[in-house]
Amino acid sequence: MGLFERWLSLWVALAIGGGIILGNIAPDLITYIAALEYASVNLVVAILIWAMIYPMMVAVDFGSLREIGNKPKGLVITIVVNWLIKPFTMAALAVLFFDYLYSGLLPANDAQQYIAGLILLGAAPCTAMVFIWSQMTKGDATYTLVQVSVNDLIMVVAYAPIVALLLGVTDIAIPWETLLLSVILYVVVPLAAGALTRQRLLSKHGGNAEAIDIFTSRLKPASIIGLLATVVLLFAFQAQTIISSPLLIVLIAIPIILQSYGIFALSYAAAWAWKVPHKIAAPCALIGTSNFFELAVAVAIGLFGLSSGAALATVVGVLVEVPVMLSLVAIANRTRAKFAD
Numbered sequence: 001m002g003l004f005e006r007w008l009s010l011w012v013a014l015a016i017g018g019g020i021i022l023g024n025i026a027p028d029l030i031t032y033i034a035a036l037e038y039a040s041v042n043l044v045v046a047i048l049i050w051a052m053i054y055p056m057m058v059a060v061d062f063g064s065l066r067e068i069g070n071k072p073k074g075l076v077i078t079i080v081v082n083w084l085i086k087p088f089t090m091a092a093l094a095v096l097f098f099d100y101l102y103s104g105l106l107p108a109n110d111a112q113q114y115i116a117g118l119i120l121l122g123a124a125p126c127t128a129m130v131f132i133w134s135q136m137t138k139g140d141a142t143y144t145l146v147q148v149s150v151n152d153l154i155m156v157v158a159y160a161p162i163v164a165l166l167l168g169v170t171d172i173a174i175p176w177e178t179l180l181l182s183v184i185l186y187v188v189v190p191l192a193a194g195a196l197t198r199q200r201l202l203s204k205h206g207g208n209a210e211a212i213d214i215f216t217s218r219l220k221p222a223s224i225i226g227l228l229a230t231v232v233l234l235f236a237f238q239a240q241t242i243i244s245s246p247l248l249i250v251l252i253a254i255p256i257i258l259q260s261y262g263i264f265a266l267s268y269a270a271a272w273a274w275k276v277p278h279k280i281a282a283p284c285a286l287i288g289t290s291n292f293f294e295l296a297v298a299v300a301i302g303l304f305g306l307s308s309g310a311a312l313a314t315v316v317g318v319l320v321e322v323p324v325m326l327s328l329v330a331i332a333n334r335t336r337a338k339f340a341d
Contacts, residue, residue, distance in 0.1 A: 008224065012326060015231040022232065023239020030236045039177035040298035045233055046185045051226040053131045053186060055219040057194025058201075058212060059141040068146050074271065074280040078147050081267045081288040082125040083158055089262065090122025091115075091166045093255040102251060110309045114252055117313025119166045120300050122259065123159055125151045126290030128186035130283065132227065133290065133325055137332045139283035145191070147287055152183055155292070163299070175298040182294055231322050238315055252316040260324045264289045268332070271339075278339035282332040290325055293318045 023030050036043045068075075098111040106114075127148060134144040156179070198212060205211035235242070242249055267288045271281035296314040304310040 019232040019235030023236035053190045055216040056135040074284045087123040094118040113309025117310035121296040121317040124292035133286040134283035137282035140279040178298040
């Protein structure tokens with residue numbers, strides 16, 4: 001492990017602190033960067049995420065796609081957890097905390113808004129960052145791509161009905177621009193760039209696959225720097241909210257954190273019991289834990305407004321995600337030996 005990877009937890013903690021400080025001492029700069037977005041997708045963050053995703057896309061072997069059908073277990077776990085379990089456990093936790101455990105701490109109307117935001121978050125599985133978590137656990141790049149692609153296809157038809165069912169509303173408008181732009185930026189573009197790079201590397205080195213490993217290993221420091229820069233920006237965007245309402249942020253974060261660890265434990269245990277190889281099991285569990293926060297934020301704003309409690313709850317999900325996911329990556333890496341090869 002290199003310097004960046006060995007001390008990653010420290011760098012992330014410093015990035016979080018740096019983001020909060022930056023957001024409070026240079027609010028005009030952060031406001032300008034935050035405004036560089038289209039369809040709720042911040043273009044600066046998108047570029048950073050693209051830089052992190054690109055190395056893994058180089059590792060995608062299109063020739064092995066035909067073999068995915070022979071290894072369906074990881075896909076089955078991903079689909080069942082993401083669409084038949086996760087949205088409903090998030091809704092249950094939201095109701096438990098905001099209707100019962102937090103009763104008297106928050107106004108009833110605000111509590112309902114936070115519940116709605118958590119439901120929107122829980123029903124949106126990740127599209128982008130999961131490639132990074134998969135890469136950090138030495139996941140199967142090709143299999144991860146298929147898992148994400150299947151999730152995206154299901155999301156097109158299942159997200160609105162599930163949210164409508166759990167929220168009790170019928171006028172859910174899917175922000176198609178957000179969904180399509182995210183898929184293009186986070187899957188199509190880096191995949192095309194990765195495929196071209198892979199082809200050129202193989203041609204230059206006579207088909208020797210070791211050239212790909214050498215190339216992607218050289219990009220690791222840049223990927224980590226991209227991750228840290230993303231953390232700085234995400235926390236800078238919400239720095240003033242964090243400073244002004246720290247207790248509220250903590251209250252919203254608690255059920256999200258419990259949901260994240262619970263879903264990971266369920267998916268990871270199912271993969272272990274079903275003897276799924278670690279390179280598939282780890283990304284499988286991390287996909288179910290991570291969230292498509294751009295979609296959740298866009299829908300929350302569309303339904304309830306920019307300054308609503310629902311929108312705030314989805315934003316807290318963004319803040320919680322990176323530290324929690326890094327801890328789960330560490331757990332996955334430490335338990336690699338428990339799984340079949």
